[in-house]
Amino acid sequence: xxxxxxxxxxxxxxxxxxxxxxxxxxxxxxxxxxxxxxxxxxxxxxxxxxxxxxxxxxxxxxxxxxxxxxxxxxxxxxxxxxxxxxxxxxxxxxxxxxxxxxxxxxxxxxxxxxxxxxxxxxxxxxxxxxxxxxxxxxxxxxxxxxxxxxxxxxxxxxxxxxxxxxxxxxxxxxxxxxxxxxxxxxxxx
Amino acid sequence: xxxxxxxxxxxxxxxxxxxxxxxxxxxxxxxxxxxxxxxxxxxxxxxxxxxxxxxxxxxxxxxxxxxxxxxxxxxxxxxxxxxxxxxxxxxxxxxxxxxxxxxxxxxxxxxxxxxxxxxxxxxxxxxxxxxxxxxxxxxxxxxxxxxxxxxxxxxxxxxxxxxxxxxxxxxxxxxxxxxxxxxxxxxxxxxxxxxxxxxxxxxxxxxxxxxxxxxxxxxxxxxxxxxxxxxxxxxxxxxxxxxxxxxxxxxxxxxxxxxxxxxxxxxxxxxxxxxxxxxxxxxxxxxxxxxxxxxxxxxxxxxxxxxxxxxxxxxxxxxxxxxxxxxxxxxxxxxxxxxxxxx
Numbered sequence: 001x002x003x004x005x006x007x008x009x010x011x012x013x014x015x016x017x018x019x020x021x022x023x024x025x026x027x028x029x030x031x032x033x034x035x036x037x038x039x040x041x042x043x044x045x046x047x048x049x050x051x052x053x054x055x056x057x058x059x060x061x062x063x064x065x066x067x068x069x070x071x072x073x074x075x076x077x078x079x080x081x082x083x084x085x086x087x088x089x090x091x092x093x094x095x096x097x098x099x100x101x102x103x104x105x106x107x108x109x110x111x112x113x114x115x116x117x118x119x120x121x122x123x124x125x126x127x128x129x130x131x132x133x134x135x136x137x138x139x140x141x142x143x144x145x146x147x148x149x150x151x152x153x154x155x156x157x158x159x160x161x162x163x164x165x166x167x168x169x170x171x172x173x174x175x176x177x178x179x180x181x182x183x184x185x186x187x188x189x
Numbered sequence: 190x191x192x193x194x195x196x197x198x199x200x201x202x203x204x205x206x207x208x209x210x211x212x213x214x215x216x217x218x219x220x221x222x223x224x225x226x227x228x229x230x231x232x233x234x235x236x237x238x239x240x241x242x243x244x245x246x247x248x249x250x251x252x253x254x255x256x257x258x259x260x261x262x263x264x265x266x267x268x269x270x271x272x273x274x275x276x277x278x279x280x281x282x283x284x285x286x287x288x289x290x291x292x293x294x295x296x297x298x299x300x301x302x303x304x305x306x307x308x309x310x311x312x313x314x315x316x317x318x319x320x321x322x323x324x325x326x327x328x329x330x331x332x333x334x335x336x337x338x339x340x341x342x343x344x345x346x347x348x349x350x351x352x353x354x355x356x357x358x359x360x361x362x363x364x365x366x367x368x369x370x371x372x373x374x375x376x377x378x379x380x381x382x383x384x385x386x387x388x389x390x391x392x393x394x395x396x397x398x399x400x401x402x403x404x405x406x407x408x409x410x411x412x413x414x415x416x417x418x419x420x421x422x423x424x425x426x427x428x429x430x431x432x433x434x435x436x437x438x439x440x441x442x443x444x445x446x447x448x449x450x451x452x453x454x455x456x457x458x459x460x461x462x463x464x465x466x467x468x469x470x471x472x473x474x475x476x477x478x479x480x481x482x483x484x485x486x487x488x489x490x491x492x493x494x495x496x497x498x499x500x501x502x503x504x505x506x507x508x509x510x511x512x513x514x515x516x517x518x519x520x521x522x523x524x525x526x527x528x529x530x531x532x
């Protein structure tokens with residue numbers, strides 16, 4: 001009789017452990033999704049900045065030609081982002097288009113000293129820098145959560161529970177040195 | 190006549206410096222003390238080999254004599270006890286005589302470097318009443334609602350920070366508080382009956398922090414260590430790492446989400462690698478109290494002593510940087526710039 005109770009006890013503990021691991025994997029997957037949505041929200045903030053950018057450069061015809069093409073490309077890349085589905089390739093594309101636009105802006109503005117010195121342009125550039133920093137930080141948070149999730153499905157016995165019940169796959173972290181450079185706060189000593 | 194001439198003069202100099210350092214409030218006053226140290230005509234090292242030799246000799250002689258006497262009779266006579274007591278007393282005296290100069294040297298060296306470090310980092314001591322100041326802080330911040338027995342501010346310094354975008358004055362404090370608890374214990378009395386009795390026990394704690402005008406938020410708290418009276422979190426950022434250490438309480442979820450931008454969240458994660466048990470509390474007057482458990486924010490990082498004279502003077506003449514203090518202040522400045530960037 002005691003043996004049966006011991007077996008029942010072990011089975012109950014095992015079920016509790018499996019439920020705890022199952023739920024932890026779900027929680028980590030949700031945290032990755034939330035962090036991803038956060039990255040996309042930050043990326044889409046660029047849509048608010050773009051009209052201001054167009055306003056600023058509209059009086060500079062030559063400037064407008066090159067910049068507008070880059071703006072259109074960036075807009076299209078931003079539209080391709082889906083906050084519900086983790087797709088680091090599309091994020092990489094949007095970041096690359098942002099990089100190209102900023103590079104083009106920096107090169108072309110050299111020909112327009114009064115534009116470069118104007119308060120509106122300076123303010124806009126500060127806003128873009130701040131936005132890029134937030135994107136860099138959001139990506140860092142996303143990568144940390146992905147690392148937690150991947151560890152959570154790969155370590156034993158989580159790997160067994162995942163293979164039998166959750167069936168989640170490892171997620172790739174986002175790697176873009178340009179985006180990471182955007183976030184420069186490093187107070188570690 | 191206990192010490193050699195140079196030792197005696199050096200002890201006298203160190204005692205003078207000790208009292209002058211504790212009274213010095215400005216760079217000029219400290220420089221005058223350093224000049225006095227530099228102009229000392231004798232050597233800056235104690236010669237204590239003889240005292241250590243006497244101490245060792247007395248210790249050995251007393252031990253050997255005691256052992257020899259015991260091996261003769263297996264007990265100590267009264268006269269032996271007297272000799273051992275006198276031997277022991279002389280050994281202790283010799284030990285203190287040999288140890289005291291080095292202890293004084295360490296103490297004064299540390300005091301000088303500490304004062305120099307405070308001045309290098311623009312920190313000035315503030316005169317204050319410990320209990321009254323704790324009470325005043327308690328009325329302003331939940332952080333000071335600790336200690337059911339006593340609360341006291343032990344140290345208070347005023348400093349100023351010059352950032353790229355913001356400059357602000359701040360106070361650095363050391364808060365000491367005591368919790369009293371009643372412990373019930375059982376014991377057996379002289380009649381063999383088991384009884385219980387209550388005993389008061391005291392737990393002593395210390396917290397440290399910075400208080401400054403913040404201005405960009407009101408009633409906003411990021412809690413990394415139990416904050417008395419704090420309710421449930423109003424907002425959880427997306428970061429697992431942040432949520433493991435902190436919880437955010439604000440007037441509304443929208444206000445919290447607006448403040449906790451990704452850059453601010455990551456800045457807090459980074460700060461938790463530098464400081465422990467952090468609370469970031471902005472009160473209804475928009476003043477910030479950044480509190481933590483680390484006691485080494487304003488501790489001199491230099492370990493050199495006056496006896497290594499050239500290295501010691503070099504350490505005093507160089508700039509000392511309180512790195513943890515800098516990290517805490519740059520965090521505050523960074524958060525200010527991020528919260529203020531609403532274009």
